[in-house]
Amino acid sequence: MLVSDLFSQALNGLSYGVLLFLLSVGLTLIFGMLDVVNLAHGSFYMLGAYAGLTTIALTGNFWLALLAAPLAVGLVGAAMERLVLRPLYRRPPLDQVLLTFGFIYLFEDVVKAIWGGRIRSIRPPDVFASSVSLFGATVPSYRLFVIVFGLAVALLLWLLIERTRLGAVIRASVFDAEMTAGMGINTNLVFTGVFAFGAALGGLSGVIAGPIQSASPPMGATILVPALIVVVVGGLGSLKGSFVGSLLIGQAETFGKAWLPGASMVIIYVVMALVVLLRPQGLFGRPLR
Amino acid sequence: MRLRLLALGLAIIAVALFPRAAGGYPVKLLQEILIWGIFAMSLDLLMGFAGMVSFGHAAFFGVGGYAAALALGAWGPGLGAGLALPAIAAAVVALVIGYFSIRVSGVYFIMLTLAFSQMFYAYAFQTAWLGAEDGLVGVPRPTVLGLDLAQPTAFHLYLLACAVLASLALWRIVRSPFGHVLVGIRENEARMRAVGYAVDRYKLVAFVIAGAIAGVSGALYTQFVGSITPDAFLWTTSGEALLMVIIGGTGTLGGAILGSAAFILLQSLVSSYTERWMLLLGVTFIVFVLFAPGGIVGTLRGRIGLRA
Numbered sequence: 001m002l003v004s005d006l007f008s009q010a011l012n013g014l015s016y017g018v019l020l021f022l023l024s025v026g027l028t029l030i031f032g033m034l035d036v037v038n039l040a041h042g043s044f045y046m047l048g049a050y051a052g053l054t055t056i057a058l059t060g061n062f063w064l065a066l067l068a069a070p071l072a073v074g075l076v077g078a079a080m081e082r083l084v085l086r087p088l089y090r091r092p093p094l095d096q097v098l099l100t101f102g103f104i105y106l107f108e109d110v111v112k113a114i115w116g117g118r119i120r121s122i123r124p125p126d127v128f129a130s131s132v133s134l135f136g137a138t139v140p141s142y143r144l145f146v147i148v149f150g151l152a153v154a155l156l157l158w159l160l161i162e163r164t165r166l167g168a169v170i171r172a173s174v175f176d177a178e179m180t181a182g183m184g185i186n187t188n189l190v191f192t193g194v195f196a197f198g199a200a201l202g203g204l205s206g207v208i209a210g211p212i213q214s215a216s217p218p219m220g221a222t223i224l225v226p227a228l229i230v231v232v233v234g235g236l237g238s239l240k241g242s243f244v245g246s247l248l249i250g251q252a253e254t255f256g257k258a259w260l261p262g263a264s265m266v267i268i269y270v271v272m273a274l275v276v277l278l279r280p281q282g283l284f285g286r287p288l289r
Numbered sequence: 290m291r292l293r294l295l296a297l298g299l300a301i302i303a304v305a306l307f308p309r310a311a312g313g314y315p316v317k318l319l320q321e322i323l324i325w326g327i328f329a330m331s332l333d334l335l336m337g338f339a340g341m342v343s344f345g346h347a348a349f350f351g352v353g354g355y356a357a358a359l360a361l362g363a364w365g366p367g368l369g370a371g372l373a374l375p376a377i378a379a380a381v382v383a384l385v386i387g388y389f390s391i392r393v394s395g396v397y398f399i400m401l402t403l404a405f406s407q408m409f410y411a412y413a414f415q416t417a418w419l420g421a422e423d424g425l426v427g428v429p430r431p432t433v434l435g436l437d438l439a440q441p442t443a444f445h446l447y448l449l450a451c452a453v454l455a456s457l458a459l460w461r462i463v464r465s466p467f468g469h470v471l472v473g474i475r476e477n478e479a480r481m482r483a484v485g486y487a488v489d490r491y492k493l494v495a496f497v498i499a500g501a502i503a504g505v506s507g508a509l510y511t512q513f514v515g516s517i518t519p520d521a522f523l524w525t526t527s528g529e530a531l532l533m534v535i536i537g538g539t540g541t542l543g544g545a546i547l548g549s550a551a552f553i554l555l556q557s558l559v560s561s562y563t564e565r566w567m568l569l570l571g572v573t574f575i576v577f578v579l580f581a582p583g584g585i586v587g588t589l590r591g592r593i594g595l596r597a
Contacts, residue, residue: 037396039344039403084575094342095578097399098535101344101528102574109568221524225407228400236396265411272404273389280392 004136009258010251011134015143015212017250018150022205023223024230024242025157026198032174032237033194035093036085040100042224043107044199047073048206049215050115052122062125069207070200077199081192104221112217122210142211149208153201154243161239170194174237226253229268233275235285244283301453308445318557320445322550323452324509329533329545330459331502336531337540338463339495340475341391344399345406346503347526348386349379351413353504354517358425361512366438371431372451372508379504380497387496391489394478403524410522424518428511438512451509452546455502459542462498471495532570535577538584547585 027041051072055065080103088096123129128142161167172180173190181187206215213219226249234245249268256267275282304323308316328350335341353375360370390401413419420426430438438444462468470491473481482488511517520526529552537548555573560566581588 031396035396037400084579087579091582093395095582097342097396098531099575099578101531102571102578104524104571105528105567105574106571109565109571113565113568225404228404232397232400232404265415266408269404269408272401276389276392276401280397 002136007135008137008139009254011137011139011143011147013251013254014247015146015150015250016254017247018147018154019205019209019212020226020230020250021243021246022150022153022208023202024227024234024246025154025239026201026205027227028231028234028237028239028242029201030195030198031231033170033191034085034089034096036096036100037228037236038100038195038198039097039224040080040103040107040220041198041202041227042220042222043104044073044077044202044220045206045209045223046111046215046217046220047076047107048203049122049210049219050111050206051203052207052210053115053120053215056122062122065122066204066207070204073203073206074196074200077202078192078196080199081195085195086188086191104224108217108220111220115217117217119214119216121214122207124211146208146212153204157239226268229272231282232272233282235282237286238282238284241282241284301449304449305446308442316441316445318553320448320513322546322553323448324506324513325529325533325553326546326549327452327455327509328503328506329530329537329549330455330542331499331506332530333534333537333539333542333545334459334462334499334502335495336534337542338468338475339471339492340478341394341492341496342399342531343390343402343496343499344524344527344531345386345402345404346499346530347522347524348402348406348409349383349500349503350507350510350526350530351406351409351517351519351521352382353379353507354511354521355413355419355425355507356504357508357511358428358517361429361431362425362427366429366431368431368433371433371512372505375504375508376501377504379507380501382504383497383500384493387493387500391492391496403527406522406527407524410519410524413519413522419519422519424516424520425511426516428515428517430512430515444512448509448513451505455505456542456546459502463542467491467494528570528574532574532577534584535582536573536584538586538588541584541586544584544586551585 023041023045026044027038030036030038030041048069051069052065055068056062084099085096088099124142128140128145131138131140132144133139161170169180169185169190172183173185173187177187230245230249231242233248234241234243249271252267252271253264256264260267304319307319328346332343332346335343335346356375356378357371360374364370386402386405390398390405393401413424414422430444432438433447436443436447438447463471470481470486473486474488474491478488507517507521510521533548533552534545535548536551537544537546555569556566559569563569577584583591
């Protein structure tokens with residue numbers, strides 16, 4: 001194998017991994033806050049892609065879509081948390097998971113009804129429509145943009161959560177919601193906000209993924225599985241885990257496809273099974289039980 | 290008790306005689322209800338009694354279906370190929386998936402089971418010897434005790450017999466000491482561990498039993514349709530079983546059959562009017578979880594004081 005091939009594979013894996021991070025970080029944030037695995041998170045990704053498609057169809061501007069789609073999906077998320085999830089907080093967590101499972105069906109059919117069932121794709125912005133040559137490998141410049149953008153989002157998220165007052169409020173609510181409420185913080189608002197923010201991140205990843213992976217109604221359910229694997233590997237509720245898990249799964253998937261085409265679809269599951277065997281709580285998760 | 294047995298006996302006779310009274314389509318619906326009822330009951334053993342909510346039960350349904358298709362094609366129409374081998378194959382797969390999945394509980398268990406079942410989907414979808422995306426078609430029906438099940442009446446009775454046997458087996462299991470331990474684990478896993486039960490072993494055995502029965506339902510489904518496609522492994526298959534259990538009432542076994550009936554009748558009713566079947570499924574999910582978490586059976590028990 002040539003060094004340039006290796007390099008371009010690694011870059012592909014990195015851009016896929018960064019994409020998985022944008023997706024799974026919302027999942028892990030929502031879990032950290034509500035103790036709920038939002039199985040409809042893949043649907044937010046799908047909604048983001050379609051909202052992006054419509055924005056681009058209306059304005060022809062990719063960057064506007066990158067702003068408008070997460071906003072729209074965030075609103076959907078806020079409504080979902082406020083209207084149907086909140087009444088369930090006192091019930092067993094399973095009820096909430098089942099509820100989000102129902103939303104996978106709902107969102108998929110709504111998208112089919114509005115946009116139709118055929119496969120569509122988002123055109124990358126003109127600036128990143130071409131390819132560049134790096135170390136002898138030809139790399140679509142949009143992929144480089146995805147990598148830089150994803151890493152920037154990761155850094156901003158870390159700053160937001162670890163270094164700002166808002167982040168402190170969020171961490172406090174995760175740690176002990178009742179105590180935080182007692183300190184005079186409106187935790188209801190924090191819960192809705194975090195759910196909406198996580199949903200918006202899902203929507204954002206849908207727009208970002210648009211030019212790389214095409215959009216079709218089943219995409220939400222399809223992307224859910226790698227996202228779940230990422231959080232199992234990294235550890236639920238851990239931002240660092242979500243980051244490391246994403247990059248790991250991104251590389252495993254990409255190199256698996258190139259080197260072991262026969263077993264490519266099984267590799268990420270093998271990684272997951274190994275982690276569960278050796279470290280059930282995930283690489284950076286809180287200990288279970 | 291005697292009254293319930295009588296009612297149950299009459300119901301079985303009614304199902305057995307149904308093809309004499311009704312035309313082809315209602316009979317097909319009834320058969321589908323029996324097959325999915327078995328599948329949903331096997332999930333209820335995990336969900337309702339052991340407290341293990343599997344979102345990947347389709348894995349066993351699909352393995353049973355594919356095993357039946359392969360074995361009936363290769364070895365001819367015996368009951369071993371039609372039922373025993375699929376059950377064993379599904380049990381083995383359940384043993385492997387369960388070995389990994391029961392190490393964790395709660396949401397992790399949900400995520401692992403869901404992910405593993407999608408792995409089977411991806412594999413079946415891309416694998417030539419499983420017919421890739423077209424699946425396996427032209428599967429013959431077995432011959433049992435000299436009865437050729439290609440004949441409609443014989444097949445109907447065969448499905449009924451399987452459903453009754455599966456119900457009996459599951460009913461015996463949940464009433465046995467083993468079943469009570471499962472309920473104990475659902476209610477308080479830490480305490481059962483402290484009392485000295487090998488909790489993980491109990492969970493694994495329950496998972497394997499449920500997997501084997503789900504495998505039987507998959508095998509029956511293959512024989513019913515005459516083919517099997519990768520969609521049997523898809524998350525929607527697991528979701529349908531989950532929904533049936535929830536509609537009927539978790540932890541009641543009988544509710545799973547009721548849920549299966551409600552689901553399949555609704556599907557046949559609605560599909561002629563609208564294409565928005567998935568939307569309706571999603572809304573049903575949401576409405577039942579929000580407003581009737583006990584399902585049909587649980588709600589009835591609460592309203593009219595009906596006791597188990």
